[in-house]
Amino acid sequence: MNPNDRPDRPLWSRADLEYGVRLALPVLPGLTAFGLAVGAAATAKGVSLLNSILMNVLVFAGASQLVALEVWPQRFTLGAIAGLAVVVATVNARILLITASLQPSFRGLPAWQVYPLLHITTDPAWLITMRAQREGGSPVSIFLGASVTFLAVWMAASTAGYLFGALTGDPHRFGLDLVMPIFFAAMLVPLWQGARKAFPWFAAGAVAVAVQQLFGGWYFVVAGAVAGCVFAGFTDDSD
């Protein structure tokens, strides 16, 4: 039996909940700028305030919302609605892999708790959780702490962006457009366990760049991530 299968640490702990909130803080400036931009894009497309709020709380996946708002139709035929769903599913396909990798960490949780909890999954909350549980924290508590923080800030920022437009001026000037990749790259460091374990990352990066250059679109993250997984699955690191 694998030691990870034993529920040797409590699922819920107040200290880890607060730790999750704390780990979320470095992401907040970037998330705020992003939320303002998505809110402003909704105004520009004539989406009502109520619908904008609903989209932000029900979809809660900023990159896909921005792409959907770029192609926001004027007439909502069934075809147009299905098209939006496909676009959003494509941009968010990576989340399928993300929640798959959360499953071993969340397996102690009953279904009625885990399925609502999964709705607030985001890339940074997932990375925070993966990193923190490696250091011995309770993944469920840390995930909830970080995710609720992100949801609260996201709703405030996107609503402010809707009402007042993108206030930040030029996010480019302050490097805000690069906050997410910068945070991602920083998260790579605690995940590092030697060059051998990082081979799949190189495979993932190479395939992602190739797919993006050749085809464009939004498939490159999923293509790269699947390549990295398959590489890891079929190379025996025999540790």
Place this chain on the structure above:
Amino acid sequence: MTPIEPADYGPLAAILAMAVATYAMRAGGFWLMTHVPLTRRVRRMLAALPGSIIAATVLPIIVGSGLVAMLAIVTAALVMVVRRNDFLAVVAGMSVAAGLRAAGL
């Protein structure tokens, strides 16, 4: 009072369709894994996922946005290696990006 046109529900229907599509991804990955036995190989694959998604997200951004993005991201990673502090790493990376752009790069 004007009668409500069916078209008024169009944006709402679109938002609900987007929400369903996104939640299907969020619940789907987890649900699939409840039916996959956690063999050593599957564990290896899942363990490679965080780094793989980061590499697959960040590398195309570096290739697409050029020198400023690369220097900012490398700075953040180096600060993280030395100090192990997320906040410091993000601030350092953003400072490099803002500084280089202010310098006209």
